[in-house]
Amino acid sequence: MEQEKIDRINALARKAKSPEGLTDEEKVERAALRQEYINAVTGSLKAQLDNTYFVDEHGNKKKLTRWGEKEPT
Numbered sequence: 001m002e003q004e005k006i007d008r009i010n011a012l013a014r015k016a017k018s019p020e021g022l023t024d025e026e027k028v029e030r031a032a033l034r035q036e037y038i039n040a041v042t043g044s045l046k047a048q049l050d051n052t053y054f055v056d057e058h059g060n061k062k063k064l065t066r067w068g069e070k071e072p073t
Contacts, residue, residue, distance in 0.1 A: 001040040009033045 012030045016022050022030065052064040 001037055005033055005036065009037060 009030070012022065012026055012033070015026070016030070049064060053061050054064060055061055
């Protein structure tokens, strides 16, 4: 996510806390930017976990699997 969008999220958060508050258009913009941010963070985390391996007590390298998935044989 671009730094400009993160800065805009922060600006809207500051404005929401002020006595002025947010307009309806700004509330919609804030919700869209927040969702985009959440999707970016979630995607980054999933990519990182997809490339995570661990080494068992026998020195075997195994790929981290998702909850409920069977290990590849």
